[in-house]
Amino acid sequence: xxxxxxxxxxxxxxxxxxxxxxxxxxxxxxxxxxxxxxxxxxxxxxxxxxxxxxxxxxxxxxxxxxxxxxxxxxxxxxxxxxxxxxxxxxxxxxxxxxxxxxxxxxxxxxxxxxxxxxxxxxxxxxxxxxxxxxxxxxxxxxxxxxxxxxxxxxxxxxxxxxxxxxxxxxxxxxxxxxxxxxxxxxxxxxxxxxxxxxxxxxxxxxxxxxxxxxxxxxxxxxxxxxxxxxxxxxxxxxxxxxxxxxxxxxxxxxxxxxxxxxxxxxxxxxxxxxxxxxxxxxxxxxxxxxxxxxxxxxxxxxxxxxxxxxxxxxxxxxxxxxxxxxx
Amino acid sequence: xxxxxxxxxxxxxxxxxxxxxxxxxxxxxxxxxxxxxxxxxxxxxxxxxxxxxxxxxxxxxxxxxxxxxxxxxxxxxxxxxxxxxxxxxxxxxxxxxxxxxxxxxxxxxxxxxxxxxxxxxxxxxxxxxxxxxxxxxxxxxxxxxxxxxxxxxxxxxxxxxxxxxxxxxxxxxxxxxxxxxxxxxxxxxxxxxxxxxxxxxxxxxxxxxxxxxxxxxxxxxxxxxxxxxxxxxxxxxxxxxxxxxxxxxxxxxxxxxxxxxxxxxxxxxxxxxxxxxxxxxxxxxxxxxxxxxxxxxxxxxxxxxxxxxxxxxxxxxxxxxxxxxxx
Numbered sequence: 001x002x003x004x005x006x007x008x009x010x011x012x013x014x015x016x017x018x019x020x021x022x023x024x025x026x027x028x029x030x031x032x033x034x035x036x037x038x039x040x041x042x043x044x045x046x047x048x049x050x051x052x053x054x055x056x057x058x059x060x061x062x063x064x065x066x067x068x069x070x071x072x073x074x075x076x077x078x079x080x081x082x083x084x085x086x087x088x089x090x091x092x093x094x095x096x097x098x099x100x101x102x103x104x105x106x107x108x109x110x111x112x113x114x115x116x117x118x119x120x121x122x123x124x125x126x127x128x129x130x131x132x133x134x135x136x137x138x139x140x141x142x143x144x145x146x147x148x149x150x151x152x153x154x155x156x157x158x159x160x161x162x163x164x165x166x167x168x169x170x171x172x173x174x175x176x177x178x179x180x181x182x183x184x185x186x187x188x189x190x191x192x193x194x195x196x197x198x199x200x201x202x203x204x205x206x207x208x209x210x211x212x213x214x215x216x217x218x219x220x221x222x223x224x225x226x227x228x229x230x231x232x233x234x235x236x237x238x239x240x241x242x243x244x245x246x247x248x249x250x251x252x253x254x255x256x257x258x259x260x261x262x263x264x265x266x267x268x269x270x271x272x273x274x275x276x277x278x279x280x281x282x283x284x285x286x287x288x289x290x291x292x293x294x295x296x297x298x299x300x301x302x303x304x305x306x307x308x309x310x311x312x313x314x315x316x317x318x319x320x321x322x323x324x325x326x327x
Numbered sequence: 328x329x330x331x332x333x334x335x336x337x338x339x340x341x342x343x344x345x346x347x348x349x350x351x352x353x354x355x356x357x358x359x360x361x362x363x364x365x366x367x368x369x370x371x372x373x374x375x376x377x378x379x380x381x382x383x384x385x386x387x388x389x390x391x392x393x394x395x396x397x398x399x400x401x402x403x404x405x406x407x408x409x410x411x412x413x414x415x416x417x418x419x420x421x422x423x424x425x426x427x428x429x430x431x432x433x434x435x436x437x438x439x440x441x442x443x444x445x446x447x448x449x450x451x452x453x454x455x456x457x458x459x460x461x462x463x464x465x466x467x468x469x470x471x472x473x474x475x476x477x478x479x480x481x482x483x484x485x486x487x488x489x490x491x492x493x494x495x496x497x498x499x500x501x502x503x504x505x506x507x508x509x510x511x512x513x514x515x516x517x518x519x520x521x522x523x524x525x526x527x528x529x530x531x532x533x534x535x536x537x538x539x540x541x542x543x544x545x546x547x548x549x550x551x552x553x554x555x556x557x558x559x560x561x562x563x564x565x566x567x568x569x570x571x572x573x574x575x576x577x578x579x580x581x582x583x584x585x586x587x588x589x590x591x592x593x594x595x596x597x598x599x600x601x602x603x604x605x606x607x608x609x610x611x612x613x614x615x616x617x618x619x620x621x622x623x624x625x626x627x628x629x630x631x632x633x634x635x636x637x638x639x640x641x642x643x644x645x646x647x648x649x650x651x652x653x654x
Binding site: 022 | 346349436604635
């Protein structure tokens with residue numbers, strides 16, 4: 001179970017290795033939105049997403065002998081890159097099992113960070129069997145994307161930074177919207193804020209059709225999505241909230257929010273125009289909720305969780321929505 | 328004449344008002360470039376460029392009576408936005424005289440920051456006459472874009488931050504490449520680094536055909552560009568180096584560097600891919616030099632001076648160069 005002490009320890013191990021990302025805002029964005037919006041720009045993190053924090057936290061908590069044998073991760077992209085870079089910097093061999101239809105840039109970057117990439121077919125292959133066989137052959141340690149106490153602790157360092165940066169900006173009361181897949185970032189941030197900034201209340205945000213966390217929070221048990229793929233927000237699509245993360249979300253988070261794919265794409269354009277940062281669709285859902293949902297307080301802090309997006313998709317998104325009038 | 332003390336005083340007035348922008352880098356970028364590259368991301372500054380610093384420094388140095396009468400600036404864009412936001416935050420009326428063919432987003436943003444925008448035709452109208460008449464009628468104080476000791480001091484705060492951030496990253500020797508128009512940023516950064524980080528040597532970067540500073544540094548006198556317009560790097564096109572800035576550049580800077588428009592556009596794409604920041608062409612010339620020029624040291628720090636770019640241009644740039652193989 002992740003505790004504040006574990007988050008603080010993870011943050012200490014990350015110091016000097018992860019980037020302290022800025023909490024951005026912009027007067028024209030606030031004016032358009034009609035509320036104060038702060039954006040925790042984790043797209044500026046190493047590897048382009050917060051996932052580097054969890055990867056580093058998990059690997060740096062292993063014994064040297066464990067690290068020397070190597071690590072394994074399953075990921076459509078951002079977790080892969082985060083674990084791959086952490087492994088390369090910590091000298092651990094690294095195998096990443098990725099779906100063959102993951103964005104090209106994510107596959108290429110994962111290889112460039114030094115990992116061995118094993119591709120599988122989402123429809124036909126059994127990912128877990130492939131991974132289990134590799135792990136058994138080579139003695140690799142699996143680094144789960146969210147359902148792991150050290151990974152949650154690493155992502156929680158985002159929450160410690162938000163608490164400090166919000167205090168510096170004079171913000172003591174706000175909604176903190178998180179881009180939510182399996183809930184690792186959301187749980188980590190919620191635990192950190194519970195201790196350090198209790199006036200900041202976390203609400204997870206998901207894409208429409210893949211709102212397993214929102215439905216789970218509403219029903220009180222872990223619900224599953226009907227489909228496994230089909231969202232443009234590929235980075236934050238998981239079948240259901242995690243076994244470890246869900247009880248944390250249940251205890252600490254407000255109701256989940258849901259945005260459409262087009263709202264996420266428009267948030268990418270607005271982040272481009274007003275904040276000059278690059279977001280991928282899944283990294284823009286929290287900002288989309290801050291922009292397009294009404295039932296939120298005057299001050300909203302959003303995680304902008306990732307910016308690994310193919311140039312073609314970003315270009316077509318700018319062309320579709322670059323001139324769309326507000327709202 | 329701008330002194331280190333003036334830069335430190337400007338930085339103190341800017342504290343809590345300007346953003347301390349991150350010094351970004353990325354392992355895959357370094358690997359591709361074959362050198363260590365750090366990027367001072369002033370595109371993340373208020374108003375999307377470093378110009379807010381100079382505007383705030385100039386206005387905050389005025390007497391309250393002067394500010395109450397109001398300020399005037401000529402600018403194709405970034406200086407306009409910087410002065411407009413500084414004026415609005417400091418309660419000063421503000422008139423900006425802009426060419427009618429400036430990028431639409433820059434004109435719109437300048438108005439949104441609360442300034443009165445007066446448009447003129449670059450080919451037909453006498454900008455200075457328009458401004459002089461407005462200034463005389465209303466008692467406005469002109470805020471020059473670069474040839475002003477306080478403006479240079481404000482831009483110099485970028486240099487103080489680079490010195491501190493480079494030291495934190497363990498960098499004691501590097502080339503510092505600046506996007507150079509009239510030389511305000513370059514002069515301010517060079518003065519700050521002379522005092523605080525003498526191992527960091529400044530070299531101005533300009534677009535081909537508008538390399539007045541490079542030619543002036545070579546000849547020893549202020550040279551003029553043949554054309555006044557026609558570069559895609561509109562933000563950093565000036566007729567010649569400033570009267571105040573040039574002697575500073577002459578004393579402190581190495582030879583100027585020149586990049587093609589296509590190199591600037593490719594640097595925008597590479598910043599998108601590896602750093603997840605949005606740069607305008609003029610804000611990308613220093614990174615372009617770091618990527619495409621050979622005669623540079625192992626470690627290079629680039630200013631990424633601005634990110635105010637129309638969605639259409641950014642999209643077409645991604646489409647043209649998104650798949651271009653390195654180099």
